[in-house]
Amino acid sequence: MKKVETFASIFGEDHSEVPSEKQDGTTSLKLDDLIPFRNHPFKLYEGDRFNDMVESIKNYGVIVPIVVRKVDDKYEILSGHNRVNAAKEAGLTEVPTVIKEGLTEEEATLIVTETNLMQRSFSDLAYSERATVIATRHTAMKKQGVRNDLLDEIEKLSKAPDLSADSTFRPMGEKLRSDQNIGEEYGISPRNISRYLRINELSAPLKDLVDEGKIAMRAGVDLSYLSQENQEMVEAIISENTFKVDMKKAALLRKHEKEGNLNWNTAQKIISGDMLKSTGKVKPFKLEPTIISKYFNPNEDKKAIEKTIEKALDFYFSQMKNQSHDIEEGEEMIE
Known part of the structure; x- marks a missing residue:
């Protein structure tokens, strides 16, 4: 009886053929x-x-x-x-x-x-x-x-x-x-459904940073409104310096893009936190009682004390400004 050779034995197992469907x-x-x-x-x-x-x-x-x-x-x-x-x-x-x-x-x-x-x-x-x-x-x-x-x-x-x-x-x-x-x-x-839909608009690298916790999820929502070019810039700054982005930073980035003045330097100041430090509010504090008693008698009205302190500070900073101006003029004369 003649042996019938199989297709594979003739052409080899790697022969490219249309896949055959099984039952x-x-x-x-x-x-x-x-x-x-x-x-x-x-x-x-x-x-x-x-x-x-x-x-x-x-x-x-x-x-x-x-x-x-x-x-x-x-x-x-x-x-x-x-x-x-x-x-x-x-x-x-x-x-x-x-x-x-x-x-x-x-x-x-x-x-x-x-x-x-x-x-x-x-x-x-x-x-x-x-x-x-x-x-x-x-x-x-x-x-x-x-x-x-x-x-x-x-x-x-x-x-x-x-x-x-x-x-x-x-x-x-x-x-x-x-x-x-x-x-x-x-x-x-x-x-939250809306937030996830916005997260889906982020570039792939920024999505990874959200997953890694370097960008807060709600911060990612704000960043999703940035142009693709600015998203790439933000990702580069974060990755280069291992910064994190919270909601305040993301909101500032979005605000600056909307105003048309978001560039590398501005974005870096925002993401590093430097801009927030310079624009942040002064934390409230109280003067020590010993300082109050040094300049005011115990029965002095609180409003009157605050007004006097305000006037003293105005005078102090005006003097400092004048002194700084005099120094600058002196330096110009030396040059």
Whole structure:
């Protein structure tokens, strides 16, 4: 009987061929053919969590297929960045995949955010990640005709054995079809929803600084109104000097941009705190009783004392000003 050679034995295992779909609707794709989602907004696993995933894949393989879409001659990952990284570390060359076609950019982004949210509770996300989830959901809920059939399918595909049982978890289709607003779903006020939407307008480096605590969240809201150019300038100043930005500094930066006089020097003075020191109010203080008794008798009226002190200070500072002026004139004569 003549031995029939397989396709792989003739052309080799690495022969590039259109992926064949399995009976369960998944396809095996080579890891080298995968690229990450552009500007992926979520933090990837590190440390023990990543190592545990690597060990699991070594023992059982990639159980839950990743989700991708074709981009040119590659496949862009929509769901499964951590699984792909762990599979590479575990020594795999291929992973089970679901290829989605005909997606709009909004639908692709929605898959990225929803499948990430399904693995972790909202409270576990960093500020920038929460902002991405809320902004994406907000856009989707404003649009009509959201593809719930697509979301239901992705929800089924993404059900891993260790999904969080947190109370914030609900199937994607239910989330988008619910009459509840976003604030009720995540247990945050409409005002905070608005703040997260503003945080989403920050540049990526400033979002990282918010996550790191170098920019207070509410300060980040003010900074989100700055132009992209000024956001880059602010990020450079903070990173170069390891400064932090609070609400007062952020409000000053926004005010100066609105007035058209925000430049590097001004921004640096604000962010370093020098401008706040120079424009801040003098802290209230009390004169020691011994000083009062030295110049005033015990029965003196309080208002009268304050008026006398004010006059004395006016005289003192006028004398100091005249003295400074005389010194400057003397220096000019020497020159």
